[in-house]
Amino acid sequence: MKGFSAQQPKELIEFAGGYQVRTNIESFVKETDDGPETQWSYDYINVAMPEAANDKARDIALLEVIIQDMHDNKAKELGYDNINSIGKYIGYDNAFHLECESLGAWAAACWAKCYELLNSPVELTISDVLDSLPGFV
DSSP states (O other): EEESSSSSOSSEEEEETTTEEEEEEEEEEEEEEEEEEEEEEEEEEEOOOOOOOSHHHHHHHHHHHHHHHHHOOOOOOOOSSSSSGGGGGGGSSSSTHHHHHHHHHHHHHHHHHHHHHHSSSSSHHHHHHHHOOOOOO
16 A cells, blocks of 8 residues: 655554554655645555564564565456465466466565575665565566
């Protein structure tokens, strides 16, 4: 979903018993009666989840939900129920197998990159990890 703010939004806020994760945060200038004003746009997802043992455990759980949602949304955009539904078109010749194999390869590459980054010694934010994931081609 898309959100807008007059102040630079935080990446992660507590929201309704869970968290709201904000990504793709970008500033833009909006003309108002009082002159130009900097505003912010962002994509967000609301994630309901119990307390995590620590910040890293919380971030891993949030990333898993966000990435799964990203994969499901891409699959839906292409006409499938979710990312899991592509499996019935892979492994034999049919009109959808190339697209589904591409979706599956992309999802696998995203998960591999996510866990590679999470296991690196460098501290990364959720946005850092999401920005490093490969795009679907």
